[in-house]
Amino acid sequence: MTVATENSYLKGAKGRNTRGLLRLVILCTIAAAAVSSRLFSVIRFESIIHEFDPWFNFRATKYLVANGFYDFWDWFDDRTWHPLGRVTGGTLYPGLMVTSGAIYHALRALTLPVDIRNICVLLAPGFSGLTAFATYLFTNEMSSTPSAGLLAAIFMGIAPGYISRSVAGSYDNEAIAIFLLVFTFYLWIKAIKLGSAFWGALCALFYGYMVSAWGGYVFITNLIPLHVFVLVCMGRFSSRVYVSYCTWYALGTLASMQIPFVGFLPIRSSEHMSALGVFGLLQLIGFVEFVRSGVPSKQFQTLLRGFVVLVFSVALGGLVLLTVSGVIAPWTGRFYSLWDTGYAKIHIPIIASVSEHQPTAWPAFFFDLNLLIWLFPAGVYLCFLKLSDEQVFVVVYSILASYFSGVMVRLMLTLTPIVCVTAAMVLSTILETYLSIKSPKSDAESVAIEAEASKKKNVATKGGLRSMRNPVVGIYTMVSKSTVVGAMTLYLLVFVLHCTWVTSNAYSSPSVVLASKLPDGSQHIIDDYREAYQWLRQNTKEDAKIMSWWDYGYQIGGMADRPTLVDNNTWNNTHIATVGKAMSSSEEVSYPIMRQHEVDYVLVVFGGLLGYSGDDINKFLWMVRIAEGIWPEEVKERDFFTARGEYKVDHEATDTMKNSLMYKMSYYNYNGLFPPGQAQDRVRGAQLPTVGPVLNSIEEAYTSENWIIRIYKVKDLDNVGREHGAAASFERGNKKKKATKKRGPKVLRVE
C-alpha cells in the first residue's frame, strides 16, 4: 500500500499506523454501506430470488449442491426445452454456481449450516463489498493521491448503475462478474506497471474465473489487447508490455478454453481475434527490437519497420480471408448488433425483443450515475494530462465503455466502474488542491521573499500595474477554500441521498411479487405468480409439460418444478417460434402443435384486470414476429392489425386476432366479471366485445386471484374421433333444429 501524503498531522511511523487504521475502518464502512444498501428488498419483502434468469441459476446451484460437482458438470437437463432437453453443463457459465456452492460448503465446514437459498440471495451484496475493495486497489494504481482510492470505493459501493444488477436476490452472473472485471483490470495494471510475469499469470487466472462467470468476458478480451495496441501505436512498446501481455494471453486463453461453454471459441471466433492478433504483433515487435538492439543501422531499422508493417497487413489479410471463408466464425448476432445497431431489429427479433437491449436514453445516465457522470469527462481529461501506461488504459476503457453503454442499456454496468474511478480521481484532485491546510506560502515569508524578488525584478521591469508585478499564484484565502470544499461536500452528500433514493425506489422490487399501495398507505402485495406456480406444483403430474412464452420458462422450472417447452435461454429460435406460432394461430392449427409437443398445460399472463402492463397480450406482437420469421406463409403480422394499422383488442380487432389462441386464452370468461357489455381491459384501455371468446380444444384449469396467470389444460382427443370444434359445438347444443337430409360432399373412404 503506497501512502505518499504530506499531511502534516499524520507523519512518521505512528502517523502511518494511524493512516492504515483509518483506511481499514473506512474500507470496512464502505463495504458495510455497499452491503446494507442492497438489502431493501429483503427487508421489505422477503429473501427470495427476483427476476427471471436468476431462477435458473438458483436451480442449477441447487442441483450442484445436491449432486456434487461432477454430476453438475455433465448435467443433462430433461426438464427444459421439452422434446429436446438441454446439455446444461456445456451451455452455462459455471462460475456463479460453483462460487456459491463453495461458500455453502465452506459455511458447512465452519458449522454454520445456511440454506443455499440465502447464500444465493445474499451473494450479490457480499460481492459488492469486494467490488468496492477491488476498485480501491485499481484506483490506487492509477492515482498518486491517497484519497482517490477510497472515494472510488465508496462510489462503486453505492452507485445505482451497479446496484441495479446486484441487489439482494438478483442472483445473476453480473453479481460476481463485476468484481472479477475490476479485479482483473487491477491485476493487469499491476502487471503492466511492474512488467511482472507473476502478476500477468494472476491476471490470467482471474480472467479465467471471469470467463467462467460471465459472457461479458469478451469485453476484457478486447480491451486489454486494445490497450496494448494503443501503447504500441504510441511508441511505448517496452519489454514490460511484452512480458505482461504475453503471459496474460498465453495463460488466459488456455484458462478460458477450460470452460466447456467457451471451448474452442478463443481460437475460432472473431471476437477473440484481436487478442490473438496483438499477441502475434507483439512477437514480431519483440523480435524486431531484439534484432535492432544487435545491429544499430538506419537502413536496417527502416527495413525492419517495413517488415513489421508488411507482416501485420498480411496477418490482417489472412484473418479477413479466414473469416470470409468461414474457418473463423464471424461475429455472433449479439455482439454484431453492438456495431450495427439496426441489425437485431431486422434480422433477429428475439434479441431486439429484450427490453435491456435497447439504446440508452440520456436521463438514464444521470439517474444511474448522478454526479459521477459529469465528473467523468474531467477525469478522462486528467488522465490525458499525465499520460502514463495505466492512464492510457483508463482512456481506452472509458471511450469503449461509453460507446457500448450508449448502444445498450444493459452495458451501463461495464461503464460504471470506470466512471467511479475517473470521478474519484477528479474529486480527490480538487479536494487535495483546496483542502490542504497550508497556503502556498505563508504571508510573512512570502512578503520577505517577494520583496527580494521584486527588488531584482524592479530593476528589470519598471512598467505595469503593481499587482501584476508579483502575480500571486495559489489559493490563499480560507473563504475560497471552504467554499469549494463545502460545495463538493454538499454534492457528495446529495449523491449519497440520490443513490439511496434510487436504490430504494427503482431497483429494489422483486418482479415475482407485485407491490401496490392502498389508499391509506399500507402495502398490498399481489402474489399471483407464486400462487399459480404453487398450484402447478401441487395439482399436476410430476412430468406435466407446460407451454408458455419463453419469459416465464425459468420461473416455471424453478418455482413450479415442471418441464417447459421454451425458456429464457433462447438457444433454439425455431422452437420458440413454434410456441409463438401455437400462441398466435387459431385453435385448429395450434392444437396439433400442442399435441405433437405433448403439452399438458398452457400458461398465459394476463394483466387486463389489474392494469399489469407486462402481460402476454403486450408481448404478443413479438410472438407473431418471431413466428413469422420461420413461417411467413402461415403467420402474418399484418393480419393482427386493423385496416388502419392499429393493434386493438376490442370489437375492432381483426378476426385473426380474435381467433388467436392467445387472445382467447387471455379473455376467456372475462366478460363474466363485469356487468353485461361493460368488460374493460385496464391495460389497453379498451372496451371488450360483448361476446367473449369460446375455447374448444383446451379448458380452463386455473386462474389466479387477480387473473394475472391463467392456466389451461389441453383436452385429450375426442372419444369418437370428432374434431374438437364439432364436439364442443355439439355439447353446446348448436345442432340445427331441422336435420338436413342433404348429403354432404363426402370423399371416398380409403381403407
Place this chain on the structure above:
Amino acid sequence: MAGKRNARDVTPSPPINKSGTSTPTTPAAAVNSVTSKSKDANLSANEVAVAMWDNYVKATPQRTKLIDVFMAFLVVVGVLQFVYCVIVGNYPFNAFLSGFSATVGQFVLTASLRIQTNAENKAEFKSISPERAFADFVFGSLILHFFCVNFIN
C-alpha cells in the same frame, strides 16, 4: 539447486555483458558502416546475418544462450506439431491445441524470463530480481502445464 546456480551466475554476468556491450561499440560501428555500404550496393543480407551472429555469440552471456537454445527447441517442437497437424489433420483438436499452445506458452514465458534476466533491461524491471523472475517463470509454467494437461483430456 539449479536456481541457486543460476543466481550465482547472475552476478558475474553484468561485467561480462558490460564489456560485451562496450567493446562491440567499435565492431558495431564497423558493422554499421559495412551494412550501410552493403545496402547502398544492394549487397547480400548474408553479411549482415553473419555479423549479427558474431555479435550475438560474443555479447551474450552463457546463461542467456542456454535460454535461447531452449527457446529454439520449443520452436522446433511447435513447428513439428503444426506440420504434423497440417499433414494428418486436426481430429483431436483439443490435443493439438494443448500441445501446440504448451509450446507457444512455454516459449513466451521463457522469452519473458530472458527479457527480465537480461542485464540490459535492469532499468525497465527495477523491482524484479533475476531470482524473482525465475520464480515467476516457475509459477507461470506450472499453471500452463496444469491447464494443458487438463485440456488434453
